[in-house]
Amino acid sequence: MSVWKEYIDRLRLTENRPATPDREQTDLLYEYGYCGYIVAEAKKEGKESLMPAAKSYVAQFRKHVEAQKGHLPIGHYEMYMSAVLVYELRLHESMRPIKAMSLAKEATKLAPNDPLVLSYYGTSLFYAPKPFGSKEEALVWFEKADKFFKGPQWEYCWVREANEMYIQQCHEKLKK
DSSP: OHHHHHHHHHHHHTTTSOOOHHHHHHHHHHHHHHHHHHHHHHTSTTOGGGHHHHHHHHHHHHHHHHHTTTTSOTTHHHHHHHHHHHHHHHTTSOOOHHHHHHHHHHHHHHOTTOHHHHHHHHHHHHHSOTTTOOHHHHHHHHHHHHHHTTSGGGTTOHHHHHHHHHHHHHHHHHHO
8 A cells, every 4th residue: 555655645746737537536546545455544543643634535536536537437436436425425524425425326337337436336335334335236237347447458557456356355255
């Protein structure tokens, strides 16, 4: 994660550089992943000192997502705004879990063949407490995403690998 942190920190220093759709999408995907990591770390006992940094990264991510509204692939704005709301919820910055799940579900309706969107919704269901989520339902979405992650453009995508890990975890948890 230290490499991702350096990359995300460089985004802060070069926000005025020319934007390209591919670069913006890649930047948001890395910010999404890093925010998930830093928020989880900040919530661990003894790591509370990371809380200001986590809040800062999530605020930056929100700003970047909002700036890309209308320029992202269909469903990605909803997916990323859902993630922002989840991170803010975990940081006690906002209390909108129903809105977060609603945006994630809306993203799947807008982009039913996009593996990033499908995997994100699976992740939302995987971590959400009942009655909002379940491992069984999450597995359905991870397996849908897996079918679309087969293309060569996804070979080195970290979300594809995470999706495979979640499928395995769901199978293990459902065996018990």
